[in-house]
Amino acid sequence: MYANFKKKFKDNIIRGKMWKAARSTTVDDFQICMAEIKKLNEKAWEWLNEISPSQWSKSYFSVYPKCDMTLNNLCEIVNGDREVLEARSSPIYSLLEMLRIKIMNRRARRRA
Incomplete structure (x- = not known):
């Protein structure tokens, strides 16, 4: 649009x-x-x-969705990210934890 x-x-x-x-x-x-x-x-x-x-x-917007981001392109956060590419060789738990922290930081910045 x-x-x-x-x-x-x-x-x-x-x-x-x-x-x-x-x-x-x-x-x-x-x-x-x-x-x-x-x-x-x-x-x-x-x-x-x-x-x-x-x-x-x-x-x-409906009050039922629990995400207040207008646009929710979370996949764009990690596509081509250098840190993610480097973390690919680490254990899955470490990789997922790094992604979780990255997404939470981004959401916190966007709310401010």
Whole structure:
């Protein structure tokens, strides 16, 4: 969705507002962000309104998933990582423990 939005709307301010709306955690915050987008660019607002907010805004996500990351590409953390490549020769428990620590640190950084 973002790639299509980025192609159509090149303004960095609009893109920033779209991300702010996507990351907003309450419906009220989302509505405020969408009003700001409408003031800046009505076409962008219309484009975003065509897509259900439950597909792209955190404020409309189900409360049942227990992961608060908008994007959960955990496999990207370890693909090609030098530490992981070096740890491949270690025992499986050590490798998994290293991966666990790496993922937990990344999640903690993203929440801050």
